Amino acid sequence: MKISDNQFEKLLALQSAQEIKSILALRGMAPTLQQAGKLRQHLASLGTARTLRVGIVHTYTSELLDPWLHFSAALNQFDLDLYHAPYGTTVQEATSDSGLSRHNPDLTLLLLTREDLHPAFQVPAACIKAEDKQDIAEQAAKTLLGIVRQFRDTVGGHIVVTLLPEQTPPGLGLYDVMAEQSETRWWHGIKADIAIRIREELSGVSFLDMDQLVMQVGRDNFFDPRLWYSSVFPFSSDGALAICNAVTSIGASLHLTKAKVIVVDADNTLWGGVIGEDGIDGIALGPEHPGRAFVDFQKRLLSLQQRGFILALCSKNNPEDLNEVLLSHPHQLLKNEHFAAQRVNWLPKPDNLQSIAEELNLGLDSFVFVDDSDYECSAVRHSLPAVDVIQVPSRPTDIPACLDALARLEIVSLTAEDLEKTVMYAQERMRKTQREQLSETGGSIDDYLRSLNMKMSVRLDDTASVARLAQLTQKTNQFNLTTRRYTEKDITGMITSERFFVYHFSLADNFGSSGIVGLAIVELSAANKARLDTFLMSCRVIGRMAEQAFLSRVVKHLKTRGIEQLSAEYIPTRKNVLVENFLPDNGFQTSGDGGYTTCLGNTASGAGAPADDFPITIEGPVQDEHI
């Protein structure tokens, strides 16, 4: 959509880059080249977060992207420092003394074409013999991976790989999708293979799918054949801006504070209307307009949760009214378990956001706040400038897409842990509710822990979990006695060695499973003596007596191996004061040299206490065949 002179004047009057960015993103506004230049100057005058150094390696004209790249960078508060490699050079730039290397880029953008990968792409796909296709695809992928690997080996920073899409509809036209020799299907297969291999084989490399951008803008509007034939520049202004926005989004997700939490309002955000006034049958949510738009927006929020963002709810309402919708509205998609934290009360929203930040132990600069109200949005903008505020559009039909263009909600990778994280917070909240309910009826902490039905699974020398165990030594700072960092190779070495026992545990309860969260490494130092080299636990299971249960099971196993004395140490760091007294609290005595020892025969002390003292059912490794 064009920006009128009137709208443009209003944009230039705004003093918050975030507000300008969210207005442009929300309304899908496309500035002209001249407007982009003026906005860029205005944004720069509001201050920049940091310099983003970008290097572009290209086999078609790239310099015409510059004004759009500068504009898009300024929108995300980057000051852009740009380098273009000489036209048509590719791997020549992948050396340690190339112009690109000397530019020291945060981000290297590779603008390549399919013809760069294999000469077969010069003719229509339908002309290629079926039996040659697999070979060509394999060679094309190999060539591209080879090029990218050379850059990965010589240039620092992140690398973004693109392949220029076909500028015309498929050679076989409308029939293409059904054809045996379909060009689209063949291309998508090659592209998917390349993208997966980049993910699996290279680190710090993103494949940016330009086909997605073409779909977003539309092929007829994405390309400009006049510039292509006269200047070897394929893109229209709309196309160029879409590419630059995608590239800066990747830059933003790498170099700006990561967004982690999306806090949403309820009335006129998750549904149309006000639940306290309209009632559960009166709010707009369901298959009929405008309810459908709100259902779709909830779907988008669920997708964002699948990207690894945590959802939280903050609404001025009576909790019972709101809970009724979450529990029993037939079209409500977001339920209690999707929200890591909820604040349904009449307190000021900035206060609620602050208390959510404390509950989740996350900084407010990782928050995105989504609300329809002018008042709430400006209150949060004013009191908590670190929070990204997105005002929900007033027209319901504009709502489902209102978070789509937000650079900070793009991700460059997705691990199992990212997904686990949101589930974990929700489970933790349900545990907390259960604890509070029990405590209201006079139950003790022990009653609560027993009500969880915890099951601990202890494993010994498990070669299948090496990656996770190494990650635990790398990432665990608080509950860690010695903070020794180990690589996967180190861990494998200890698992296969006769001299070491490597134990880990995972914990499950009524609300879910934690995955592997604890690690103990024991070195056998003499016939009947052993040394506790590492003892650590992820913070996510703190406060459930898992550490004592784990230690007791480790000790039980050591006893079956004839160990009579276990020595241990606490190495203080800035972050592990939490475990300062863990050893003395669990039956270890100081041994004079600053270390600790415990005699395993002494069952009265904590380190030797029998496992049935814990509100946890433990299995392994003593019952295992290892013994």
Next chain:
Amino acid sequence: MSTFKQLQEIMASALELPTDAIRENSTMEEIEEWDSLGHVHIMVALEQAFDLYMDVDDFAELDSVPAILQYLAAEHAA
């Protein structure tokens, strides 16, 4: 705003120059920043500002402020 004033602002923005660097008789030859890339930026900005769809074969001939003004006058008359 006169067409020249508008053009002056568009060109200055496209070439990242101060407005007064563009005069009524400026030519591509005498302004260093007005190179072939700068020229494409000017053409794109002109199209967007005056709502035109220009023929790429006309680009080369529009190599001075008088030539562009003349072209715009003809387009407006048409």
